[in-house]
Amino acid sequence: MIFTETKLKGAFIIDLERRTDERGFFARSFCQHEFREHGLKPVIAQANVASNRKKGTLRGMHFQFPPAAESKLVRCTRGAILDIIVDLRPESQTYLEHISVELDEDNMTALYVPERFAHGYQALRDNTDTSYQVGEFYAPTAEGGLRYDDPRLGLKWPLPVSVMSPKDQAFRPLREIEDALKRRMSPAPAPA
Template identity: 70%
Template sequence: MLFTETRLPGAFLIDIEPRADNRGFFARAFCQREFEAHGLKPAIAQANIAFNTRRGTLRGMHFQFPPYAETKVVRATRGAILDIIVDLRPESPTYLRSIAVELTADNHRALYVPERFAHGYQTLEDGTETSYQVGEFYAPGVESGLSPFDPALRLEWPLPVTEMSAKDRGWAALDEVGETLRQRMAVS
């Protein structure tokens, strides 16, 4: 696997190294030792799949507060997404900055999302499926999110939104929850 750190410290693009022959190819998509060698947490508490019927579907911007903050390895296994993450670590020099990455079934690329980051994506094709390997168990009491339309986050979604949950539409903007977010995301 090829690990490329993004401009947000701790967030990595992970590309496969296919070994091709007449059948197609074989590639490693996860290796605990390689994750550890790059300083990443290789724990997988859950593996999740999200199927999205329509192009333009938006999911996000999700996170869990410490001590249940999640790492995620996200990959599009069918179709394509624009995946966006936002650094929510108050001590980070990149606090509230984001990156956007296109993950497709064809490019086989994954995004490693560190703890204390918000995560969301928009589907670029009908029938898109994503796979998540998550480093912490889902904890509904500490689940939260930010509005994916908050102008303070400056997120650019490429398509009109066709589908979105009521829950995701209801996430607050930074000006409403910023101080609480800072306090709850701070490390002791």
């Protein structure tokens, strides 16, 4: 695998290192040793898939608060998505900054999303599927979200939103939740 760290410390774009022959190619898409060598959490607690019927479908911006904060390894297995992550670590120099990465069935690129980041994506084609491995179990009492169109975040989605869940539409603006967000996303104090 080829690991490229983004401007957001700990967030990586992971490309396949393909071994090609007349049959096609073979590549490793996950390895605990390689993840650990890059300082990434090599734990998969759950594996999820999502199918998006219509291009323009938007999912996000989702996260879980500590102690149930999730790392994610996201890959598009059919179609194409624009994946966006936002740094929610209050102590980070890139707090509230984001990156966007196009993932599609051809490039097979993955995005590693560290804990304490918001994550969302928009389907760029009809019948788009994603797969993600998550480093923590889903905890409904720890989940949170940001508005996909919050002006403070300045996220640029390439298509008009065609489909979005009522839950995602109901996320409150950052100005209303930021104090609580910072408090809950702060790293735990070291034990004495």
